[in-house]
Amino acid sequence: METARPQSFPLTAEPQAQAVPPEAMDALIGQRIKALRASGGLTLDELAARAGVSRAMISRIERGEASATAILLSRLCAGLGVTLASLFAPAAPAAGPVARRADQPVWRDPSSGYVRRTVSPPGRSSISIVEVDFPPRGRVAFDAGWDAPRLDQQVWVLEGTLDLTVEGETTRLEAGDCRAMRVDGPIVYENPTDMPIRYVVVLTPESPRA
Numbered sequence: 427m428e429t430a431r432p433q434s435f436p437l438t439a440e441p442q443a444q445a446v447p448p449e450a451m452d453a454l455i456g457q458r459i460k461a462l463r464a465s466g467g468l469t470l471d472e473l474a475a476r477a478g479v480s481r482a483m484i485s486r487i488e489r490g491e492a493s494a495t496a497i498l499l500s501r502l503c504a505g506l507g508v509t510l511a512s513l514f515a516p517a518a519p520a521a522g523p524v525a526r527r528a529d530q531p532v533w534r535d536p537s538s539g540y541v542r543r544t545v546s547p548p549g550r551s552s553i554s555i556v557e558v559d560f561p562p563r564g565r566v567a568f569d570a571g572w573d574a575p576r577l578d579q580q581v582w583v584l585e586g587t588l589d590l591t592v593e594g595e596t597t598r599l600e601a602g603d604c605r606a607m608r609v610d611g612p613i614v615y616e617n618p619t620d621m622p623i624r625y626v627v628v629l630t631p632e633s634p635r636a
Contacts (some may be wrong), residue, residue, distance in 0.1 A: 451533055453490035455499070458513050460488040462506045477505030495537040500568045509577065511554040511629060514544045523550055538564045540615075545626075554629040560588070565616040577609040577629045586623025589616040599625075 463473050474481040479501055486492035487502070494502070496510075503510050514531045525547040533542045538561070545555040581590060582604040590597050591614035592607050598618075599605055607613075609629070617623050
């Protein structure tokens with residue numbers, strides 16, 4: 427039996443759909459980074475060396491005085507040995523197995539303008555699901571981290587065209603296409619068109635290689 431097409435949501439986050447106001451997100455991310463650094467026993471200088479981010483910038487991010495880009499956050503996460511998704515997850519597990527759309531954390535990358543929505547209920551599973559709205563001609567390049575956790579990842583395009591470059595090889599994904607990969611090296615996401623795109627990223631801890 428044919429299934430109905432998923433409901434299409436606006437490509438800009440609606441204010442009423444954000445559990446955390448945009449102006450408060452920088453402060454929450456900064457607090458989370460500071461807590462993770464403290465729990466790992468790292469000084470600002472040690473994290474700066476591991477992440478390749480200046481001590482001054484990390485200090486500003488931790489105080490909520492700077493809007494870190496997706497690339498900066500990925501480098502900090504690699505230095506901390508955690509996933510990017512962990513920065514946006516509430517400290518406490520979800521009270522139940524359902525994450526209502528109005529309660530899902532939403533964050534906009536100040537550099538590329540892409541909007542990231544954490545879909546999964548926090549703390550309920552090792553699987554993490556993220557929905558991304560990507561602007562026309564947008565591009566984000568994640569480099570390999572110092573101690574980044576290795577993950578299995580699948581990218582499923584819902585609307586538009588996505589160029590995904592993994593280990594130097596570019597794959598063009600159209601609506602409905604899905605690409606599986608191991609997250610253990612540089613990855614580039616690029617929208618080659620003048621239309622916004624929407625895709626879903628599913629992440630799980632790396633499984634043993636066959």
